[in-house]
Amino acid sequence: MGDTANIRRIRFLLIALVALYLTGPTLVVVWLSFSTDDVLRFPPQLFSWRWYQEFVFDERWNEAVLRTLFVGGLATLFSTTIGSIAAFGVARTKLPAKRLVEALAIAPLVVPPIILATGGYSLFAKLDMIGSNIGLAVLHTVLGVPYVYLIVASALARIDPSIELAALSLGANRWRTIRDVTMPVNLPAIITGGLFAFLISFDEVVVTVFVSGSLAPTLPVRIFSSLSMAASPVVAAVSTVQIIIAVVLMCMAGILQRWQRRWAEAAPAM
Amino acid sequence: MLEKIGSVAGSRVQMRGLTKEYGIVRAVDNVSLDIEPGEFISLLGPSGSGKTTALMMLAGFESSTSGSIHIGHQDVTSVPPYARGIGMVFQSYALFPHMSVFDNIAYPLKLRRMSKADIDIRVRRAMETVKLSPDKFANRLPLQLSGGQRQRVALVRALVYEPHVLLMDEPMGALDKNLREELKLELLNLQERLRLTIVYVTHDQSEALMLSDRAAVMRDGRLEQVSSPESLYQRPQTEFVANFLGEANLLPVNQSSESDFKLADGRVLRCSLDFAINPAQQYLLLLRPENVEVCSETEAMLQGRITKSVYLGSFTRIEVDTPVGTVTAFAKPSPSRRFVLDQTVGLRFPTENAVLVPKATRG
Numbered sequence: 001m002g003d004t005a006n007i008r009r010i011r012f013l014l015i016a017l018v019a020l021y022l023t024g025p026t027l028v029v030v031w032l033s034f035s036t037d038d039v040l041r042f043p044p045q046l047f048s049w050r051w052y053q054e055f056v057f058d059e060r061w062n063e064a065v066l067r068t069l070f071v072g073g074l075a076t077l078f079s080t081t082i083g084s085i086a087a088f089g090v091a092r093t094k095l096p097a098k099r100l101v102e103a104l105a106i107a108p109l110v111v112p113p114i115i116l117a118t119g120g121y122s123l124f125a126k127l128d129m130i131g132s133n134i135g136l137a138v139l140h141t142v143l144g145v146p147y148v149y150l151i152v153a154s155a156l157a158r159i160d161p162s163i164e165l166a167a168l169s170l171g172a173n174r175w176r177t178i179r180d181v182t183m184p185v186n187l188p189a190i191i192t193g194g195l196f197a198f199l200i201s202f203d204e205v206v207v208t209v210f211v212s213g214s215l216a217p218t219l220p221v222r223i224f225s226s227l228s229m230a231a232s233p234v235v236a237a238v239s240t241v242q243i244i245i246a247v248v249l250m251c252m253a254g255i256l257q258r259w260q261r262r263w264a265e266a267a268p269a270m
Numbered sequence: 271m272l273e274k275i276g277s278v279a280g281s282r283v284q285m286r287g288l289t290k291e292y293g294i295v296r297a298v299d300n301v302s303l304d305i306e307p308g309e310f311i312s313l314l315g316p317s318g319s320g321k322t323t324a325l326m327m328l329a330g331f332e333s334s335t336s337g338s339i340h341i342g343h344q345d346v347t348s349v350p351p352y353a354r355g356i357g358m359v360f361q362s363y364a365l366f367p368h369m370s371v372f373d374n375i376a377y378p379l380k381l382r383r384m385s386k387a388d389i390d391i392r393v394r395r396a397m398e399t400v401k402l403s404p405d406k407f408a409n410r411l412p413l414q415l416s417g418g419q420r421q422r423v424a425l426v427r428a429l430v431y432e433p434h435v436l437l438m439d440e441p442m443g444a445l446d447k448n449l450r451e452e453l454k455l456e457l458l459n460l461q462e463r464l465r466l467t468i469v470y471v472t473h474d475q476s477e478a479l480m481l482s483d484r485a486a487v488m489r490d491g492r493l494e495q496v497s498s499p500e501s502l503y504q505r506p507q508t509e510f511v512a513n514f515l516g517e518a519n520l521l522p523v524n525q526s527s528e529s530d531f532k533l534a535d536g537r538v539l540r541c542s543l544d545f546a547i548n549p550a551q552q553y554l555l556l557l558r559p560e561n562v563e564v565c566s567e568t569e570a571m572l573q574g575r576i577t578k579s580v581y582l583g584s585f586t587r588i589e590v591d592t593p594v595g596t597v598t599a600f601a602k603p604s605p606s607r608r609f610v611l612d613q614t615v616g617l618r619f620p621t622e623n624a625v626l627v628p629k630a631t632r633g
Contacts, residue, residue: 166365169352170377267364
């Protein structure tokens, strides 16, 4: 009996260690964000909201937030559309070269971002698009598509394709079938894909640094440059806000996944 | 009420030389079949026989490589599925998981731009037809229904807009046995009143025998035999059909005169042939196990040793090793008669009106 109790204690300790290892750095940032010091220092003097105030009232931070949201929103829209259509095409149509489409959709996951950044920079320099929000959104779209593709493709694979055939047999044409059946049944997965695409854009640094030029950078880039210039604890406050947003979006993704699973349970693919 | 759902009369369905090739594989090979208006026809065959592919072409989900399909007077060979005016029931029910029972059944009516009031009346009536109380079930999601209830919803959804042809793809496949029997009876009932044309795909021969006016046995993409359940069972035209429907003893015979045939042990059988004998062809005598009777040795036509004996309630299935081969018989047990292994028994069967089938040539 003593043995099993010991094993349980060791197992608990190991899990706690791994959990600490995974969340520790993040928790340190949250801790630092409530610092009263003028510079980043560990451990900080607590407790104040001054860095949050600075973040909220500083014009340059605001600009970065707006730009991040705008670029992120556009990138989300683009990648969700492209990724979902690609996943649908591969899973539900008889188009040739499906494997190629799949490979192209997933490729950005394995290609290092620096390559996209270099290519994007050369191209945009030529087109005079350095600093363009839309240009940046287009590049972020490339990074977001694989996530949307994989999430939507896995949802489609779990849902019985005969519900779409049923709609066709009942008199719905292809478009109505997609609108009335395919889209709503896979909506949770499509939204989840969109959340991921947004998060990818939301904390992308490498590509953004390359193609932003001298214009106001996005949040993560601004954090990066602030850190290299002056280590002000405002960076920790901004990061904490970012962490909270990421956590909220992940929780939403979890809820959406459960919702998607319900539909798949009612109409499982055989 | 019932006559308000489903069409009053079905359409004729004609397949002419229908072929589907996937690369070098012919999933459906030159199938021609005329289905009468109001007929219940089964496409029966093992998996891979092409029955489902044929149905998918009827529905318009698969294009045909060659051949044509007519529904009524219309050539629908290249008409998309949504314009064919058919109803279809899937093995997986294929209910829309995100719509309530009401919305599932109302969907085809909405597509036909019916008024809200009309849709409401029709859906309620349809639900009552299959004994689903609208008050209780209308707002449920498919997830909250049992298998049998889902199947009923799928059935009325396919009937509520009064199609002339109903296609069913193994609709009972996922249900347990008792429910299956119940739904079969309901389906027969419905068919009797609506007289719509039903094409029913199944691999279950008892289902096909019970439900259909005619059954089309398919094998390797071809039609093997199309006839009424009785003649499929009593007078199969090929060894495959004889074996596929029920159990069959097939004993080799040789022609001795015009209508007389000899078993391997020399016994002569008289056959009434409805086909011309090909002298180059080997024939087999079809003997259904229920027609083989266990008898005393003096009356016996064959004698042998029991090699297997399985008690099945209303009869005992025995396998007897005889000079002409192993013969299976469904024997009626009685208090005075038990069937045990290695026991020697006499067998007897009618020799008039014997049914012969050509022996299949392998390869």
